[in-house]
Amino acid sequence: MASNTAQTFAKNNPIKTDFPRVVVYCGADAKIHQSSLFYLHLFWAIIEKGRKLGFEMIPLMDTRPEKGRFGAPPEMVQIEKAGSIDGYVAIMAYDSMVEWIRETGKPLTVLNGSSPDVGFDMKEMAEMSIRRLAAQGAHSLGLMIPPEMANAEVLEMLDEVSEELNITINYEWIMVSHKPMEIKGYHQFQSLWDLKSKPDGLLIYPDVMSRGVVSAIVERRLCVPEDLKLILHRNAESPYVVPFPCDWIEMSADPIADGLLEALQAKLQGKQLPMRWIHFKLVPSERLAGF
Amino acid sequence: MASNTAQTFAKNNPIKTDFPRVVVYCGADAKIHQSSLFYLHLFWAIIEKGRKLGFEMIPLMDTRPEKGRFGAPPEMVQIEKAGSIDGYVAIMAYDSMVEWIRETGKPLTVLNGSSPDVGFDMKEMAEMSIRRLAAQGAHSLGLMIPPEMANAEVLEMLDEVSEELNITINYEWIMVSHKPMEIKGYHQFQSLWDLKSKPDGLLIYPDVMSRGVVSAIVERRLCVPEDLKLILHRNAESPYVVPFPCDWIEMSADPIADGLLEALQAKLQGKQLPMRWIHFKLVPSERLAGF
Numbered sequence: 393m394a395s396n397t398a399q400t401f402a403k404n405n406p407i408k409t410d411f412p413r414v415v416v417y418c419g420a421d422a423k424i425h426q427s428s429l430f431y432l433h434l435f436w437a438i439i440e441k442g443r444k445l446g447f448e449m450i451p452l453m454d455t456r457p458e459k460g461r462f463g464a465p466p467e468m469v470q471i472e473k474a475g476s477i478d479g480y481v482a483i484m485a486y487d488s489m490v491e492w493i494r495e496t497g498k499p500l501t502v503l504n505g506s507s508p509d510v511g512f513d514m515k516e517m518a519e520m521s522i523r524r525l526a527a528q529g530a531h532s533l534g535l536m537i538p539p540e541m542a543n544a545e546v547l548e549m550l551d552e553v554s555e556e557l558n559i560t561i562n563y564e565w566i567m568v569s570h571k572p573m574e575i576k577g578y579h580q581f582q583s584l585w586d587l588k589s590k591p592d593g594l595l596i597y598p599d600v601m602s603r604g605v606v607s608a609i610v611e612r613r614l615c616v617p618e619d620l621k622l623i624l625h626r627n628a629e630s631p632y633v634v635p636f637p638c639d640w641i642e643m644s645a646d647p648i649a650d651g652l653l654e655a656l657q658a659k660l661q662g663k664q665l666p667m668r669w670i671h672f673k674l675v676p677s678e679r680l681a682g683f
Numbered sequence: 684m685a686s687n688t689a690q691t692f693a694k695n696n697p698i699k700t701d702f703p704r705v706v707v708y709c710g711a712d713a714k715i716h717q718s719s720l721f722y723l724h725l726f727w728a729i730i731e732k733g734r735k736l737g738f739e740m741i742p743l744m745d746t747r748p749e750k751g752r753f754g755a756p757p758e759m760v761q762i763e764k765a766g767s768i769d770g771y772v773a774i775m776a777y778d779s780m781v782e783w784i785r786e787t788g789k790p791l792t793v794l795n796g797s798s799p800d801v802g803f804d805m806k807e808m809a810e811m812s813i814r815r816l817a818a819q820g821a822h823s824l825g826l827m828i829p830p831e832m833a834n835a836e837v838l839e840m841l842d843e844v845s846e847e848l849n850i851t852i853n854y855e856w857i858m859v860s861h862k863p864m865e866i867k868g869y870h871q872f873q874s875l876w877d878l879k880s881k882p883d884g885l886l887i888y889p890d891v892m893s894r895g896v897v898s899a900i901v902e903r904r905l906c907v908p909e910d911l912k913l914i915l916h917r918n919a920e921s922p923y924v925v926p927f928p929c930d931w932i933e934m935s936a937d938p939i940a941d942g943l944l945e946a947l948q949a950k951l952q953g954k955q956l957p958m959r960w961i962h963f964k965l966v967p968s969e970r971l972a973g974f
Contacts, residue, residue, distance in 0.1 A: 421727075429720045436712075439746045450758065451746050455730045467741065474761035578924045603923065610901050610926035632894065633869045635901035 397455045403591040411448040412478040412660060415471060417493065419485030420452075421458040430599075430645070431484045433629040434503075435650045438481055445653060450477075454489070464492045479660055482653050498574035499659035510651035514541040515549055517641055517672040521623045522550070524639060524674055530593025530621045534565030536580055536605065537597050542568045565591050569601065578602025585612055597625040597641065599632065601623045605632050625672075640675040693847065702739040703769040703951060706762060708784065709742075710776030712749040721890075721936070722775045725794075725922040728940035729772055736944060741768075745780070755783045770951055772943050790950035792943045800946035801939055801959045805832040806840055808932055808963040812886040812914045813841070815930060815965060818846045821884025821912045825856030827871055827896065828888050833859045856882050859893065868895025876903055884912040888932065897925050914965075931966040 402535065416438050420431040435451065442449040454465050454539040469478070479499040482490045487505045494500060498535070501509040518541065525533055534642070537546075547566075554561045564587065567580050584590065596602040602624040614620050616636035626632060628644035658665045709728050711722040726742065733740040745756050762768070770790040778796045785791060792800040796960045809832065816824055824845070828837075838857075845852045855878065858871050866889065872895070875881065887893040893915040900907065907913050907927035917923060919935035942959040949956045 430721060432719060432723065436746060440748070448757075449746075450761075451744060453742060453744060455727060455740075455742050457731070466739075470741075470761045470765035473764050574924055575922070607924040607926040631866070633865055633898040635898040 409445055413450060413475055414442055414447045414479045414481060414656065415450045415452050415468075415477050416442070416672065417480060417482040417485060418453045419458075419461070419489045420453075428484075429630055430627045433627070434483055434645040434648055437645040438483070438652060441649050442481075442653055445657070454485075461489055479656050481656055483652075499656060501655040501659065503648060503652060508667060509655035509665070510670060512643070513669045513671050515546050516596065516669075517597075518546055519549055520554055520672070520674055521641055522553050522559070522561075523557070525593035525621050525623060526559050528617065528621045528639075530559065530591070530594070530624055531595045532560040532562070532565075532589075532591040533595070534561075534567070534584060534591035534603050535595045535597075536567045536577065537595075538572060539568055540571055541597065542566065544590065551566065559593075560591075562589070562591070572598055572601045574600050574604040577601035578608045579604070581605045581606065581608035592619070593621040593623075595623045595641070599625050599627060599630070602626075603632065610635065623674075637677040639677050642673045642675050643670070644673075701940070702737055704739045704741060704766055705733055705767050705770045705772060705947065706741045706743050706759075708771060708773040708776060708781065709744045710749075710752070710773065710780045711744075718923055719775075721918045724918070725774055725936040725939055729774070729943060729944050732940050732944055733772075733789075736948070740942075745776075752780055768839070770851060770947050772947055774943075785962055790947060792946040792950065794939060794943060799958060801942035801961060803934065804960045804962050808888075809886065810840055810844055811965050812932055813844050813850075813852075814848070816884035816886065816912050816914060817850050818921075819884070819908065819912045819930075821850065821882070823851040823853070823856075823880075823882040824884045824886070825852075825858070826880035826886045827858045827860065827868065827887075827892050828886075829863060830859055830861055832888065833857065845855070853880070853882070854912075863889055863892045865895040866884040866893050868892035869899045870895070872896045872899035882902070883910070884914075886914045886932070888916040890916050890921070892916060893917075894923065901926065916963075928968040930968050933964045935964075948964050 416435060418431060418435045420428045435453070439449045439451055450471055450612070452465060452471065454466055455459060456465060477498060480493045480494065482500060482502045483504070485502065485504060490500065490502060490505065503510050518535070522533060550561050565584065567584065569576050570582065577600070580601070585608070596605050609616065609620065616622050616638055622638035623641055624634070624638055625641045625643070628642055647670050649668060655665050655668065707726060708724060709726045711719045730740045730742055741762055743756060743758055743762065745752060747756060768787070768789060771784045773784065773791060773793045774795065776793065776795060781791065781793060781796065794801050809826070809828075840877070841852050856875065858875065860867050860871060868891070871892070877901070887925050900911065905911050907929055911962060913929035914928055914932055915925070916932045916934070919933055938961050942961060946956050946959065
């Protein structure tokens with residue numbers, strides 16, 4: 393039935409419709425990125441919200457192994473046969489993965505890469521976390537962060553704020569990891585705790601690192617928040633449970649999807665919006681109240 | 684460049700190719716299922732392995748909200764325009780979600796649903812786990828399992844094996860949960876541990892439940908394996924870290940993908956293979972050796 397319905401629908405519908413046809417490209421490779429689940433939520437949110445805006449949304453997950461991604465994915469042949477594309481949204485994609493889109497000259501909005509339309513306000517998030525940890529009584533702070541967060545602007549802010557609040561941030565406590573993974577979080581915390589001097593406050597980003605850190609903390613039989621104050625990242629769409637009270641730095645797929653679609657709507661009208669910053673939310677532990 | 688390449692490719696290629704065109708349908712809704720990451724790995728594995736077999740593999744993730752899935756997804760219009768489909772593979776899909784495929788009369792292999800081509804050997808897994816827990820010194824056993832595992836065959840086996848091994852399995856320790864989630868695992872363990880009598884061995888399936896259970900165990904300050912022997916499920920593609928030694932019941936996407944594709948190859952030749960059972964692997968904790 394439905395297959396016939398699809399064929400009938402195809403026959404009765406002109407190639408060009410009134411609804412802008414938008415391809416949503418997702419470059420996340422589940423094999424490599426443990427954060428893929430969040431990007432799946434985001435992918436979903438963009439498609440749902442786009443449909444509500446009246447776009448014809450075409451999902452395009454790149455299922456080629458990450459090393460074999462040259463040019464358009466083979467699925468584009470079929471997508472282009474069904475009509476011309478008006479615009480593109482790309483997530484979890486390096487610059488090189490979307491080069492074939494840029495070459496079409498069609499409007500494209502991107503989350504990652506060198507000229508994003510939407511970006512995470514990492515500096516604000518780090519500052520918010522440090523002030524919160526200091527307010528909770530931490531005197532020395534460590535951070536586990538991804539490379540995109542370990543830039544001059546953030547490091548300068550760390551210097552300034554630590555001086556203002558009279559807290560110590562030793563550079564050996566700033567641990568940067570490429571391709572975050574749970575097991576890396578576990579080992580990074582173990583090395584941090586093998587140091588002669590250790591911080592009494594810690595910010596961990598992103599969630600996949602946090603989960604390994606939590607296991608290492610439990611193994612070391614540390615008490616949170618008495619021995620160590622913690623702020624962990626989580627996505628609103630994939631919360632997780634930890635066995636002690638800690639605060640959260642929360643991100644959600646919704647504003648990211650909104651930002652990418654708004655930027656695309658503007659581009660479809662020949663306009664360019666300024667880059668939109670997505671802000672993290674500080675969510676205090678409900679359980680901390682009991683302490 | 685690549686977009687033009689895609690168009691040229693489409694022009695130069697006849698609608699019907701020598702490679703069987705296979706649509707891989709994934710019904711996982713990331714919003715609802717925390718296990719979606721495993722199904723993403725499986726989706727990927729099927730597509731990669733299918734391409735190696737010489738099939739033209741067409742990924743089709745159903746991005747409609749789960750409640751609005753009637754008939755074929757809109758993307759089928761484009762896929763059918765590009766040529767006829769020779770076969771289908773469906774994962775993470777209820778019977779109702781693949782009804783439109785069955786109505787095409789084309790070969791279809793499925794993992795879930797009422798007549799699967801590939802199934803998990805849950806009974807064998809449960810028996811293997813019980814024998815292992817008993818060998819580790821457990822005298823009483825609890826289980827957290829999904830409804831598809833709580834069938835007469837498994838329950839009968841539990842009776843027989845517990846009698847043979849002289850261990851107790853109280854029915855109140857068999858906790859069944861629909862739509863497994865981390866927070867459910869957490870609360871189920873808390874209720875289990877509020878009971879007057881508790882088991883000293885526990886099997887938890889699947890991994891998303893386990894993660895919540897681990898947090899609850901740590902909160903209760905229980906020692907594993909001294910107070911409680913544990914066997915947790917994990918997928919080989921998404922391992923996780925726990926802060927104590929425990930054994931694992933491991934599943935992997937590879938043999939599932941192989942089984943579905945072999946069954947499809949047979950159906951394309953007009954043959955029907957018997958249902959293939961996928962076996963779990965017992966992976967002893969490396970750390971248990973130290974105890």
